[in-house]
Amino acid sequence: MQTRIGEIASLITAICWTINAIAFESAGKKVGSMAVSYIRLFIAFVLLGITSYFTRGIPLPIDANGHIWFWLMVSGLFGFVLGDMFLFQAFIDIGSRISLLIMSASPPIAALVSFFIMGERISILGLTGMFVTMAGIALVILSRNPEEKKMQFNRPIKGIIYACIGALGQALGLVFSKLGMGSYDAFASTQIRLIAAFVAYTIIITVQKKWPEIKTAFDDKKSINQIALGAVFGPYIGVAFSLIALQYTATGIVSSITNISPVIIIPASIIVFKEKVLPKEVLGAFISIAGIIILFL
Numbered sequence: 001m002q003t004r005i006g007e008i009a010s011l012i013t014a015i016c017w018t019i020n021a022i023a024f025e026s027a028g029k030k031v032g033s034m035a036v037s038y039i040r041l042f043i044a045f046v047l048l049g050i051t052s053y054f055t056r057g058i059p060l061p062i063d064a065n066g067h068i069w070f071w072l073m074v075s076g077l078f079g080f081v082l083g084d085m086f087l088f089q090a091f092i093d094i095g096s097r098i099s100l101l102i103m104s105a106s107p108p109i110a111a112l113v114s115f116f117i118m119g120e121r122i123s124i125l126g127l128t129g130m131f132v133t134m135a136g137i138a139l140v141i142l143s144r145n146p147e148e149k150k151m152q153f154n155r156p157i158k159g160i161i162y163a164c165i166g167a168l169g170q171a172l173g174l175v176f177s178k179l180g181m182g183s184y185d186a187f188a189s190t191q192i193r194l195i196a197a198f199v200a201y202t203i204i205i206t207v208q209k210k211w212p213e214i215k216t217a218f219d220d221k222k223s224i225n226q227i228a229l230g231a232v233f234g235p236y237i238g239v240a241f242s243l244i245a246l247q248y249t250a251t252g253i254v255s256s257i258t259n260i261s262p263v264i265i266i267p268a269s270i271i272v273f274k275e276k277v278l279p280k281e282v283l284g285a286f287i288s289i290a291g292i293i294i295l296f297l
Helices: 002-029 033-056 065-096 098-105 107-118 124-141 157-181 186-209 213-216 223-249 251-258 261-272 277-294
Strands: 140-144 152-154
Touching: 002 033, 002 065, 002 098, 002 213, 002 261, 033 152, 033 186, 033 223, 065 098, 065 186, 065 277, 098 124, 098 157, 098 261, 098 277, 107 124, 107 157, 107 186, 107 251, 107 277, 124 157, 124 277, 152 186, 152 223, 152 277, 157 223, 157 251, 186 213, 186 223, 223 251, 251 277, 261 277
Parallel strands: none
Antiparallel strands: 140 152
């Protein structure tokens, strides 16, 4: 059973990402992506502190050494700040379903980053997997213009770029989490990442004078409930289980399983957002996931 802990944790993570995306898309369209990004940090941090107290006897990660603190804070800056800040705006601009599909590029990016930073080799099969993943994404976000007879994006280019930056941030966050966490507690590790993100977001909000936007968000009770739901399944349960998965199995396996969200979210998007999903979009989602699996064979 222990050999499957990582795979089970990865599957739970994928389900959490789906719920998280739907909740944050709904809230973000009402109160803005910055408010969603910032408020969920508080909720997740409190929940993680309570969990750490009952599981480890201490509510804060005060037992982590300097190596763990440094790399997990770097991971938090890339994953929770760079990655999520742009991803949440992409949720608003192009929707959570297409955003998650583009996010399936994160594992290939993580493989490339691991190659340059940690010297991990990429096989010919791995390169093939990267190509297949990108082909699946391209199938969905590109369409032929019948008048000009050329391919063009069928979604707002800004949202696509934001989702791509989100994928880059998530990939870097994953690599640095693996580098810094080791055997350290997953919930405490997430707290360290959240602390780094909290400091960074506070600076960004202050510089951009976004505090009135944050205050206004608290007046929308429905949005706050949606943010709370997303915080529970995203930076609390989801992130913690992704880190547990990394402790028990290879990064590639974790990436492959957790990135099935683009398929899981399809029926949810139809039911919740009343989206019309084209057959080629379903096919593209499956192709992108197939590419991730090939990448790590």
